[in-house]
Amino acid sequence: MASNDDLKKAQRKADENLPPRKCRRGRQQHQKMKPYLVLQYLQANTDEAHSVSASEISGYLEEILGINADRRSIYSDIDEINAVAWMLENDTGIDEAYEAIKEEDAEKLIVYDRKKGGYNITHRKFEVHDLRVIAECIYSAKFLTERKAKSLIDVVCGFVSENEAEQIRHTLGVLRCFKDVENIFKFVHFLFRHLQFTHRICPHPFQFSVS
Numbered sequence: 001m002a003s004n005d006d007l008k009k010a011q012r013k014a015d016e017n018l019p020p021r022k023c024r025r026g027r028q029q030h031q032k033m034k035p036y037l038v039l040q041y042l043q044a045n046t047d048e049a050h051s052v053s054a055s056e057i058s059g060y061l062e063e064i065l066g067i068n069a070d071r072r073s074i075y076s077d078i079d080e081i082n083a084v085a086w087m088l089e090n091d092t093g094i095d096e097a098y099e100a101i102k103e104e105d106a107e108k109l110i111v112y113d114r115k116k117g118g119y120n121i122t123h124r125k126f127e128v129h130d131l132r133v134i135a136e137c138i139y140s141a142k143f144l145t146e147r148k149a150k151s152l153i154d155v156v157c158g159f160v161s162e163n164e165a166e167q168i169r170h171t172l173g174v175l176r177c178f179k180d181v182e183n184i185f186k187f188v189h190f191l192f193r194h195l196q197f198t199h200r201i202c203p204h205p206f207q208f209s210v211s
Contacts, residue, residue: 030067035077037061042110042121047161051118078110078119085109126159132168139172 041060045052054074061069079098086107087097101107110119138144138152153172157165 030065034061034067034069034073035080037065037067038074038077039081039110042119044162046118046120047164048120048122050161050163051113051116051120053118056118082108082110121161124159128160128164128168131156131159132171135168135172 038057038061041057042052054071057074058069058071061067079101082101083094083097086092086101086109087094090097090100092100105111109123110121112119135153135156138149138156141149144152153169157168160168
């Protein structure tokens with residue numbers, strides 16, 4: 001298990017070859033909402049197979065949203081997010097939360113992946129194959145209009161990353177002919193995970209969508 005010091009060393013090493021950013025003095029706008037936007041960006045763009053660096057996050061905040069965000073401030077935002085998430089999950093005080101996440105990555109919502117050199121969210125409220133089952137039920141419901149079905153499926157896909165949401169949409173309507181539905185969904189989930197990490201099989205031999 002990597003210690004906090006090892007994590008900081010890895011972060012500093014990842015920053016060494018990055019171009020310097022201009023320092024902006026004085027009070028900056030919209031800083032209070034920055035941790036929320038960092039969390040939202042990570043939820044949409046990361047999973048077990050995809051990570052983003054602090055530089056990518058700060059670039060998104062500055063270039064897309066116009067919010068000043070130094071790379072090193074992202075580290076503090078992520079620490080705050082992890083502490084607050086643990087505090088709310090375990091109904092404790094903030095000091096106890098900081099102490100709990102200090103050394104154990106397993107206690108953190110957002111984890112630094114040293115191999116990929118970036119952060120990701122791997123622990124979510126719902127598993128991908130469970131959400132795939134829900135999306136399939138919505139797609140198969142004859143009493144729903146196409147527009148309403150698409151809207152509900154978008155809600156379901158909002159619980160995972162954009163990459164995983166795309167996988168869910170591509171498999172809609174494919175599995176209704178199988179009797180052993182539970183095992184089929186687990187197999188599809190396993191197959192997509194294999195594709196993410198090996199890239200040895202074409203990930204989209206067929207594409208399906210609700211539209």
